[in-house]
Amino acid sequence: MGIAVHCPNGHGLRVKDEFAGKKVLCPTCQAATRVPLAATPAATLATAAADAGLPTAQLLTLAPAAVAQLPRASPFPAAAPAMPPAPMPTLHPVLAEMPDLEWRIAYPGGEPSEAVSAESMQAWLDARQAEGSELVWRSDWPEWIPARDVFPDQFAETDSFGR
Numbered sequence: 622m623g624i625a626v627h628c629p630n631g632h633g634l635r636v637k638d639e640f641a642g643k644k645v646l647c648p649t650c651q652a653a654t655r656v657p658l659a660a661t662p663a664a665t666l667a668t669a670a671a672d673a674g675l676p677t678a679q680l681l682t683l684a685p686a687a688v689a690q691l692p693r694a695s696p697f698p699a700a701a702p703a704m705p706p707a708p709m710p711t712l713h714p715v716l717a718e719m720p721d722l723e724w725r726i727a728y729p730g731g732e733p734s735e736a737v738s739a740e741s742m743q744a745w746l747d748a749r750q751a752e753g754s755e756l757v758w759r760s761d762w763p764e765w766i767p768a769r770d771v772f773p774d775q776f777a778e779t780d781s782f783g784r
Contacts, residue, residue, distance in 0.1 A: 623636060628652045630649075630652050632649045636656055640656045711743075713772060715771055716743055719759070721739075723760040724738070724741070724758065726756070727758070736760075746772060753767065754769070757771050
């Protein structure tokens with residue numbers, strides 16, 4: 622694997638493991654340098670830091686009394702505050718009968734939609750996007766039915782003043 626070494630002039634070189642503990646000459650400046658006995662993880666990190674032009678890290682030593690005063694972190698993460706459950710949408714009675722069934726919508730003269738859930742149908746009704754002339758189908762129905770007939774309360778007649 623090789624051992625990373627820096628000469629006194631800062632040139633980086635890698636030497637074979639067999640030169641561990643011996644003096645070698647830098648091929649760039651001919652300065653003599655001693656190869657460490659073994660590449661330790663700390664030495665490898667220090668060499669990489671020096672190669673990148675970063676300052677060398679110094680070992681921090683603390684007196685036992687100072688260590689005793691350090692705050693201790695819990696090994697367990699703090700519990701996240703409990704999130705309230707998302708409110709369940711209030712489904713129209715026809716949708717609530719069998720909420721797991723698929724629904725489809727077909728606009729007059731158009732193609733049927735992809736299958737949607739009861740919640741998506743309720744959102745469509747709540748958004749007042751439906752006019753009543755659309756056809757709707759539920760996966761347990763043999764035929765398409767006008768939306769006005771399935772959800773009559775959504776399409777109450779209004780007068781010219783919107784009442």
